[in-house]
Structures are given as C-alpha cells and as structure tokens.
Amino acid sequence: MGFFWGRRHLLAAAVLIFSAAADPNDEQCLTGLSQSLIDPLQNLQNWTKATFANPCQGFTSFLQGATCNNGRIYKLSLPNLSLKGTISPFLSNCTNLQSLDLSSNSISGQIPPDLQYLVNLAVLNLSSNRLSGEIPSQLALCAYLNVVDLHENQLSGQIPQQLGLLVRLSVFDVSSNKLSGPIPGSLGNRSGNLPRFNASSYEGNKDLYGYPLPPMKSKGLSVMAIVGIGLGSGLVSLILSFAAVCVWLRVSEPKSENEHEGKISQLMPDY
Ligand SMILES: *[C@@H]1O[C@H](CO)[C@@H](O)[C@H](O)[C@H]1NC(C)=O
Ligand SMILES: *[C@@H]1O[C@H](CO)[C@@H](O)[C@H](O)[C@H]1NC(C)=O
Ligand SMILES: *[C@@H]1O[C@H](CO)[C@@H](O)[C@H](O)[C@H]1NC(C)=O
Ligand SMILES: *[C@@H]1O[C@H](CO)[C@@H](O)[C@H](O)[C@H]1NC(C)=O
C-alpha cells in the first residue's frame, strides 16, 4: 500500500515537473477540433492556440469542457453550447480520451470513422445534433465503448452489424434518426425475456425493423402496394395511349381521304 501511494506521489510530481512538455497529439486534436467547430456565442473559454499547446497541468485543465489526467485530455464535455460546424477527424489524436460529449448542439456533417483510433473511448454522446451520413462501422474497434448515444440526429443507412461486437455496451440509443434496414440481431437480441436494448433505443427512424421493433412485413406490404400502383398506372396509361392512337388513326384517316377526294373533285371539271 505504502509503495503504491509512494509511486502515485512520484508520478504526480513527475507530471507537475514535465507538464510544460504538452502532448503533441492532444495539441493536434484540440487545434483540429477548434477549427472544425463554430462557436457563435463564444462559449469556449480559453480555446486558443496558446492553450492548445499546454491544455493540462497534471490533473488541472485550462480549457473549458476538458478534463485532464496525467497531463493528457481524457474527457471532453461540451454539451448545449450552441456549437455548429463539424467534428474534426483530428479529434482522434486525443488518444487518451475516454469520454466525448458534444450533445445538444447544432453540429452537422458525418461522424468521422477516425474515431476508431480512440481506443480508450468509453462514452460517446453526440445526441441532439444535426449529424448526417452513416454510423461508421469502425466504431466497433473502440472496444471499451460503454455508452453510444446518437439519438436525435439525421443519420441514415443501416446500423452496422459490427456494433454488436461491443460487449461492454450498456446504453445504445439511435432513436429519432433516418436509419433504415434490419436491427442487427446482436443489438436486439434478448437475454432471457428482456431485450438487450428496448424499442425506445430504435424508435422514430425511417425504416428500421426487426426485434425489438415490429418485423418487416408491414413495410413489405407497402412496397408491394407501390409496385402494384406503379404497374397498374403503367398499364392504364399504356391502354389509354393505345386507345388514343386508335381514335386518332380512325379520325385522321378518313379525313385525309376526304381532303384528298375533295382536292381531286376540285381538280375534276364539273360538267
Ligand atoms: C482559462 O485559463 C486560465 C489560466 O490560463 C485559468 O485560470 C482559467 O481557469 C481558465 N478558464 C477555464 C474556463 O478553464
Ligand atoms: C441549454 O442552454 C440553455 C441556454 O444556455 C439553457 O436555457 C438550457 O436550460 C440548457 N439546457 C440544458 C438541458 O442544460
Ligand atoms: C491525427 O489524426 C489524423 C486523422 O485521423 C491522422 O491522419 C494523423 O495521422 C493523426 N496524427 C498522429 C500523430 O497520429
Ligand atoms: C447524452 O446527452 C444528453 C443531453 O446532454 C443527455 O440527456 C443524455 O442523458 C446523455 N446520454 C447518456 C447516455 O448519458
């Protein structure tokens, strides 16, 4: 025990001494993120180039929303700050990041697949933004992910099958997006009689189906209906145009004959 605490104190002292040498990866991460985000209300205090070079002193952070651990950024929490812009792929240079919360802003663009390099990431909360595009399947490489909250965005495409590999997931919420396709079995799978994640995690999407949501059959019917209407209206317009051509031929043929006859009869001297 004494040895353990001794080491901890030594470590803290070392961190204080060497904290001037900031981590170049964190600097790249913060610089990239501040360039991609737009902060119209100037909520981000100390988010300046000078601070990026030295954002942490041991366990103290000089950046609003950042928490430090051993001189590295390990938590970024910037919810509800009216932020716009996009999420920089350079965010992945904050390699010690364990928790990322950019929820309840107006951030748009895609979720960068580069987040896969955040191998320590446990909490990802990007809910209530304007993110679009697909959920990157690469997120499955963040093996420690515990919380994935992406609700209330404009994400489209299917839920990547690979996310089912995240064995530590305890919260998964993709409700209120524009997702479609089947819910991967491993994410809707029952344990006993209870779903791993219930319907509230999936509601409010465009075309998601499968347990714990209803199966595809109703959607299958509507597709059949659309095909039926399409075929039916195609057939009707075909018949109509055929009929129109027939009528036109009937009307125009004798008419031209009459005209022809008329011309001939005009040419013929009338005795
Ligand atoms: C901004 O930095 C100064 C010193 O560099 C620090 O005292 C202050 O607490 C920081 N502000 C925030 C919001 O972290
Ligand atoms: C978000 O920020 C607005 C304005 O600063 C505030 O009125 C509101 O209570 C905040 N909402 C949450 C959920 O913190
Ligand atoms: C920083 O992140 C970018 C985007 O993912 C990557 O291309 C670059 O190699 C990273 N830099 C370092 C030093 O890892
Ligand atoms: C994500 O953030 C939103 C809004 O800030 C919050 O209401 C929600 O509880 C968070 N999700 C999780 C799983 O903590």
Ligand SMILES: *[C@@H]1O[C@H](CO)[C@@H](O)[C@H](O)[C@H]1NC(C)=O
């Ligand atoms: C549910 O998950 C278990 C392992 O967690 C697996 O053995 C089983 O096949 C899954 N069932 C379905 C229907 O996907």
Ligand SMILES: *[C@@H]1O[C@H](CO)[C@@H](O)[C@H](O)[C@H]1NC(C)=O
């Ligand atoms: C669904 O799960 C969430 C979180 O686990 C819980 O708060 C909610 O009550 C559940 N809803 C239903 C209908 O079971």
